[in-house]
Amino acid sequence: MKFRNFKLTGYVVYGNGSFDQLGEIIAPKRKDNAPMIFFVDEYFRDKPDFLNRIPLEGQDKIVIIDVTHEPKTxxxxxxxxxxxAAFGTVSGIIGIGGGSVMDMAKAVSLMMSNPGSSADYQGWDLVKVPGVYKVGVPTISGTGAEVSRTCVLTGPTRKLGMNSDYTVYDQILLDPSLTASVPVNQRFYTAMDCYIHCVESLTGTYLNAFSKSYGEKAQELCEEIFLQKNNWDSDSDEKLMMASYxxxxxxxxxxxxxxxxxxYGLSYLLGTKHGIGNCIVFDKLEEYYPEGVAKFKEMVKKHNIDIPQHITKGLTDAQFDTMINVSLGMAPLWENALGKDWKEKIDAKKLRALYERL
Incomplete structure (x- = not known):
């Protein structure tokens, strides 16, 4: 058996208020005549108090990232x-925002050093050259994008990540205080991405002690926050940020x-955001994750969260086929869920019936 040589994030800073150390952290990575580029979630577009905390120097630039849709190639x-065109090269890309911004920063960092289109690198270990220096600063917790080796992109023919060791952030900065103003529903949808990660990992055929150790703790934190606690506070922000990690x-x-x-099929066809898309699907997966779905429904009820229904009503056969093809293309996910013989357990017909229930 061949074991994966797993690439970890290079450096991690954690703590309330740690965002104010960002300038100090990136200073050694600055290069002459090459600015730092700050990708900032559009949520902060009209929040000057926050934007003014970004440590700009020289030609540094803030780029407001449109997150109306999930990242596209x-x-x-x-x-x-x-x-x-503007700078030739840059010293680094700093992503500040939710999962979409995290993925955009990783992808653009890679494409500053690799030729062609980002669509050419959708898959596993296709990136051959390191990107420019990159830093992730999540302002919402749940996706785990700050530590993952992928940046999920919607391309011309599929939704698939640039999965590589080079995708991992060089530095992440985890400041729970940055998540305090996240709207309630959005916070829940994104937090459930983390919870669903854990359920899928802990019940999967790929499970091992490494994954189990992290997954059990993350799931425990999610359940504590959303099932045991009645009020949201700074402690909840801290625990959810660590659950995401x-x-x-x-x-x-x-x-x-x-x-x-x-x-992924929903997102590719309908543009459904990742967190809410996972919630819409997971709500109907009692057959595969009975215990996890039962707890999920309890969390939804406890926090009065709206899970959209009937979003696939009225779709054409061709549209269902598009979603089915995207979904069945995720072979490692199906193998983890159902085993090496997964093709005998899920097919286009069964998947169509599931999509019709959403």
Missing amino acids: TYVDKLRDELT AGGMSIAYSQVGVAHAVS
Whole structure:
């Protein structure tokens, strides 16, 4: 058996208020006549108090990232071309925001050093050249994008990540205070991405002690926050940020499963955001994750969260086929969920019936 040589994030800073150390942290990575580029979630567009905390120097630039849709290869290529035209090269890319911004920063960092289109690198270990220095600063917790070796992109023909050791952030900065203002529903949808990571990892065929250790702790934190506690506070922000980190680590040496495989089809066709897409799918997966889904429904009820229903009503056969093809293309996810003989357990007909229930 050949074991994976797992690439970890280079450096981690954790703590309330640690965002104010960002300038000090990136200073040694600055190069002459090559600015730092700060990708900032559009949520902060009209929040000058926050934008003024970003440690700009010289030609540094803030780029507000449009997160209306999940990251597209065309958007990645456009930003790379604009930065190259304006500066030639850059000292680094700092992503500040949610999972979409985390993935955009990773992808553009890679494309500053690799030729062609980002669509050429959708897959496993296709990136051959390290990107420019990159830093991840999550401002919402749950996706685990700050520690993952992928940046999930929607390309011309599929939704698939640039999965490589070079995708991992060189530095992450985890400041729980940055998540305090996240709207309630959005916080829940993104937190459930973490919870679903854990359920899929802990019940999967790829499970091992490394993944189990992180996954169990992340799931325990999610359940404590959303089932045991009645009020949200700074302690909840801290625990959810650590759950996101541990949840991301749990799938780094294992894999996700049915919910993610099916939600990728929704996202590709309908543009459904990742967190809410996972919730829509997981809500209907009692057959695969009975205990996890039961607890999920309890969390939804306790926190009065709206899970959209009937979003696939009225779709054409061709549209269902598109989602099915995208989903069935996620072979590692299905194998983790159902085993090496997964093709005998899930087919287009069964998957169509599941999509019709969403």
